[in-house]
Amino acid sequence: MQAKVLPYLLLLPATVFLLVFFVYPFVEIAILAVTRDGGLSLQPLAIMASHWKFATALGWTLLLAAVVVPIQLAMALSMATIVTKLKTGRNTILYIFSIPLGLSDLAAGIVWLAIFEQSGFLNSMLFGLGVVEQPILFLGYQNIWVIFLAVVLAEIWRATAIMMVILVSGMGLVPKEYYEAGEVFGANGWQRFVKITLPMLRPSLQSALILRTLAAFEVFAVVTALGGTTLPVLMGETYNWQFALQDRNVASAYALVILAISIAATLFFLRVLRVPKGATI
């Protein structure tokens, strides 16, 4: 009896909270995407789908996530491994690694723009070293791939720490005996990492990947700072329709697209990294 009721009791506060502060406003907004002037209509979705920027915005958003997230995963795993292996200076190193946690995307955009802009730090350095005679224009609208690269770098810099901290706290929970056993059986460092750490880390990997991917689909401030409107992304278009064009119905349609790809990504990670109910010894 208790085991049947208990999970629902535990979920109750979160459910009530989300119903009031998320589901209610969400439904109010989502309805806009399939209505026009109070009546059911597919027109907002049609306007969105036929707009000349929609396909490119969707493409760039997906491509950014596809490039950024795997690199961040690899980096976050390496950083977490380094931290758990450290004997001296672990606190300091871990603190340094997690510094970007405290940064807003606005601040990150400002910093990376200062690096890449025409009279920025990168050009100053190249100029100082005599590599270039004239500052190079990195972020011009014709160099869309350079802008893309700059956004990738800024995103990796800004948001890898989030994954790392989740993975570090997950790695802390892997019992040491497992590694000792692995060592007894002659597994080297890499083998222990692949055979022991990764499988044990599955719950944390799953959470880190889901949270990071969803955030990647909503990338916006950094892209605008570095590329203006040259690199359209879904979130930027949502803003544009909501506030510049003041068509809340189409903005809502865009938001639903972000929601749809997020759900698809979540289902993918839930399936690939299935977590059993409680780990077993």
Next chain:
Amino acid sequence: MRRSITAIVSAALAIAATTFSAQAQVLFWSTQAAPVEETQKMREQVLAGFEGGVDYQASETGPFLTRIAAETQAGSGQIGVIGALHGDLSTYGDSLVDLSDIDLSGIAVSEAFLELGKLGTDEQKYLPWMQANYVMAANKQALEYLPAGADINALSYDDLIAWSKALAEGTGSPKFGFPAGPQGLKHRFFQGFLIPSYAGSTVTKFRSAEAEQGWEKFKELWQYTNPASTNYAFMQEPLLAGDVWVAFDHIARLADAFNQRPDDFVAFPAPAGPAGRGFMPVLAGVAVPVSAPDQEASKALVTYMMQPETQVATLLATNFYPVTDAALPAELPASARALGPAITAMTTSSDALPALLPVGLGDLGGQFNQVYTDTFERIVLGNQPVRQVLDQQAETLRGLMQQANAPCWLPDAASEGACPVD
């Protein structure tokens, strides 16, 4: 542990509750004077003299619009006075109070601006607050590249192209700059400067051969334009950094260059095309929302904003000029000394062709602007055929004009019913 959490929560709740206190200050909700220095000056130098106090909050467009919409929907709120550009205010005509009973005796307000403030209705939906214009600015180093025979105070678009070409070739990199970033005001350049200068019209002759020629010229100019322009919002920054030597922008967005290094820059009128020297003013207004908590206090603040001393203080704080006959002081900052004469030279030139801000579009104003920025992005950045793009965008434009049923405004000839797109 649990006890300490409970203690924290209850303490925090208690504090959260105490900060909810009513104050009699009028909340001035604005999109203008948003740069932090200007916000500070608005508070300290412009509004400090208002009895009862003002809480001046400058927001980005997103939060600004969201808050107004929320208060309108909820039917009550805290915003006492809204300050915004004509385009933003025209979206909210229905939720603004009639201000025609405000006592403006002894103050001469520009009739044209008062008319714009009616938003096509019989009520005074907003009062004009301050005005500005767009001009050109150049680094003095650029002057030696000016083509022979060109008069900087009477440039044509052809002169500007030749000048920019000489600059690009002489310095090794494009030195013309244009605020084409997401926060830049590029749409007003197309609506009020480029297209009128060639077609003598903003809407009706949108797809005419003359407009086509204008876009071709702009494409030519773009070859000598710094490609980082698609990132620029405020041209004062690239001007100061030396990335750009010749630029077009809103005076408030050029002012910092003149104030920081007054001896290094010159200001001059926007160029002219075959149809004249097209230019468009910037007009900001103050309005009182229906949901304002204390309408009397709000109207008192609006009246205060119109007084000569306030209008002059506003100029010093924001670089926007008075909309009234307020006398300007003898001591002006470097930016006003340089930019003011350039505006006068432009608006009083023999070929002056004033264009008005869009009227009667309501909440379609944003989509109207988008027609022009989309045209720019497709023709200039996307390199699509000019004729084809103009034909397609003209369809969108015609649809918008019909949906809004908005009659033509200057420089287009007056129309019966919706402004036609030929």
Next chain:
Amino acid sequence: MSAAASTDVPAPVKSAHSAGRFLFWACVFLICAWVLVPIYLLMVNALSSPEQVSGFPKSGLPGFDFSSLQFFASFSGVGRALWNSVLVAVLTMVLSIGIGAPAGYALSRFEFPGKEVFRMLVVMTRAFPLPLLALPLAVMFIRTGLDDTALGLALVHTVLAIPFAVLITFSLFSAIPLEMEEAAWTLGCNRWQGFRKVVLPLVLPGIAASAVFAFTISWNEVFAAAVLTIENRTLPAFLIQNLNVSPLHLKFAGGAALVVPALVFIFAVRKYLFAMWGIANR
């Protein structure tokens, strides 16, 4: 530590070992540089005069010009905004953990109908753009009196932080063998006691981690703060939202002004955040 065990030729192992160590520390150094250099550049620009910020080429050294930072310090109401930010962030922390952690535990320990629905609900809150939700929320808050209160804003920030709280605590609880709890039950503990004595000490660092997320999410959030607080503005709403349209040197000074308190906070809680070797050694 690494391959040493599987071989019996001592000399090359030693050099391989030290080469490995060198490589390891080189990696540590590189990653630290990667994280710190942009922060350093932000601080350099925040501490430089307007001419230095827009000049070229840049020296990469701070000019020790404090005028830009002073401008923000002299902004009337900064102290109050800072206090509001802290208050909202702490409320967000407490709310999101208090609401999220029980849900994370339930997801990790029980199979029950509706589990997937709940999980998707949590994920959806993270996947829908807040600027669109802000309007109905603001209308609701104005009508109920939550408008312009620290609690109201904290509730909205909790919506953003809850997915972190739920998913992170879920992954932590999942990594703790159910058998450990069961052992406690057989020793006479009830469910709550077993949880408190066995599970809680193990997951506290992780909970601290998700609390830090909640704090930083709230700390850096601009949009809802700008809409939902008027007199009780938070620091980002008060100072930062208009940085995009402010002169370059103030952009950097404002960016730094927002970053520094967050760094101090992370530094202050790092002990709780990273106190995990005790667990690893169990």
